[in-house]
Amino acid sequence: xxxxxxxxxxxxxxxxxxxxxxxxxxxxxxxxxxxxxxxxxxxxxxxxxxxxxxxxxxxxxxxxxxxxxxxxxxxxxxxxxxxxxxxxxxxxxxxxxxxxxxxxxxxxxxxxxxxxxxxxxxxxxxxxxxxxxxxxxxxxxxxxxxxxxxxxxxxxxxxxxxxxxxxxxxxxxxxxxxxxxxxxxxxxxxxxxxxxxxxxxxxxxxxxxxxxxxxxxxxxxxxxxxxxxxxxxxxxxxxxxxxxxxxxxxxxxxxxxxxxxxxxxxxxxxxxxxxxxxxxxxxxxxxxxxxxxxxxxxx
Numbered sequence: 001x002x003x004x005x006x007x008x009x010x011x012x013x014x015x016x017x018x019x020x021x022x023x024x025x026x027x028x029x030x031x032x033x034x035x036x037x038x039x040x041x042x043x044x045x046x047x048x049x050x051x052x053x054x055x056x057x058x059x060x061x062x063x064x065x066x067x068x069x070x071x072x073x074x075x076x077x078x079x080x081x082x083x084x085x086x087x088x089x090x091x092x093x094x095x096x097x098x099x100x101x102x103x104x105x106x107x108x109x110x111x112x113x114x115x116x117x118x119x120x121x122x123x124x125x126x127x128x129x130x131x132x133x134x135x136x137x138x139x140x141x142x143x144x145x146x147x148x149x150x151x152x153x154x155x156x157x158x159x160x161x162x163x164x165x166x167x168x169x170x171x172x173x174x175x176x177x178x179x180x181x182x183x184x185x186x187x188x189x190x191x192x193x194x195x196x197x198x199x200x201x202x203x204x205x206x207x208x209x210x211x212x213x214x215x216x217x218x219x220x221x222x223x224x225x226x227x228x229x230x231x232x233x234x235x236x237x238x239x240x241x242x243x244x245x246x247x248x249x250x251x252x253x254x255x256x257x258x259x260x261x262x263x264x265x266x267x268x269x270x271x272x273x274x275x276x277x278x279x280x281x282x283x284x285x286x287x288x289x290x291x292x293x294x295x296x297x298x299x
Contacts, residue, residue: 044141044142044143044146044147044150045145045146045149045150045153046150046153047142047146047150048137048142048146048147048149048150048151048154049149049150049151049153049154049157051137051150052150052151052154052155053154053157053158056154056158063158066115066118068111068162068165068166068169070111070114071107071108071110071111071166072166072169074107075100075103075104075107075169075170075173078103078107078231082099083098083099083100083103086099087099094233095264095265097177097262098175100173100174100175101174101175101176101177101261101262102258102262103230103231104170104173104175104176104261105184105188105254105257105258105260105261106228106229106230106231106250106254106257106258107166107230108163108166108167108170108184108185108188108257109187109188109191109192109250109253109254109257110224110225110230110250110254111162111163111166111188112159112162112163112188112189112191112192112253113191113192113195113196113221113224113225113249113250114221114225115158115159115162115192116155116159116192116193116195116196116199117195117196117199117216117217117220117221119155119158119196120155120196120197120199120200120203121199121203121213121216122203122213124151124200124203124204125203125204125206125209125213128204128296129207129209134147134293134297135297138297138298144290144293144294144297145290145294147293147297148286148289148290148293151200152193152197152200152286152289155193155196156189156193159188159189159192159193160185160186160189163184163185163188163189164185167181167182167184167185167188170261175261175262176261176262177261177262177263178260178261178262178263180260180261181260181261181262183260184256184257184260184261187253187256187257187260187278188253188257190253190278190279190282191249191250191252191253191254191278193282193285194249194252194253194277194278194279194280194281194282194285195224195249195250195281196285197281197282197284197285197286197288197289198281198284198285198288199216199285200285200289201285201288201289201291201292204289204292204293204296205292205296223244224244224248224249224250224251225250227241227244227245227248228244228245228248228250228251228254229245229251229254229255230250230254234251249277249278249281252273252274252277252278253274253278255270255274256271256274256275259271
């Protein structure tokens with residue numbers, strides 16, 4: 001009879017090498033429920049923001065094409081193509097700057113408005129009605145205010161990234177000669193939130209989709225885009241149409257953007273009004289969104 005051979009050096013009887021034994025990874029253990037609940041109560045807004053960003057990452061190329069591609073096409077069509085004709089036939093009509101420099105801040109602000117109109121309508125209603133994605137986090141230690149704030153944080157980050165990319169393209173074309181041009185990015189983000197947050201509160205109150213959001217795009221977003229001094233100075237419109245620009249967050253954001261990108265003259269008192277108007281709309285929409293979500297989800 002032959003004696004059983006001993007295992008090779010470094011190998012035990014179970015066939016596990018010494019290297020495997022020494023490099024074995026420690027097992028991961030879940031946090032106790034009380035620890036997880038405490039972290040959720042402390043960082044719940046950021047947890048929900050991460051969830052929203054991960055969802056967006058699944059269709060990131062569509063977001064990039066829509067959020068950046070659309071304004072860039074407008075920039076080429078209106079600010080580069082049409083600008084050649086405008087600058088040749090109406091030199092000095094826009095305060096001594098090119099038509100491209102005049103229109104670029106307006107397109108930047110309008111891009112955030114349109115993105116906010118997309119993200120704060122159907123996705124909000126989807127959380128309550130179709131996929132009901134709000135009810136799962138609400139059943140956890142996350143509070144209603146954290147769900148609202150988390151989604152706002154995610155959309156704010158999206159608007160910031162989109163605006164920064166678009167501003168980089170604008171600057172590459174020489175449409176932002178001022179050193180303060182970069183400040184047009186947070187202004188554009190504030191402009192988008194000043195329109196989007198009140199819209200978020202309204203969307204959270206909608207029980208049935210009967211074309212309300214299509215009406216928002218047709219009778220709010222489109223008139224703002226056309227009559228807020230986007231393509232020409234607001235003062236050139238008849239007086240009975242100028243009021244659309246005065247109440248439009250797009251006009252206020254555009255005026256601030258033009259002041260920052262190429263030094264458009266804006267009196268200090270009007271700068272204060274522009275900023276307070278945008279901040280006031282955003283804060284009002286934020287508070288109304290909290291109340292509407294609390295009513296729909298229950299505190």
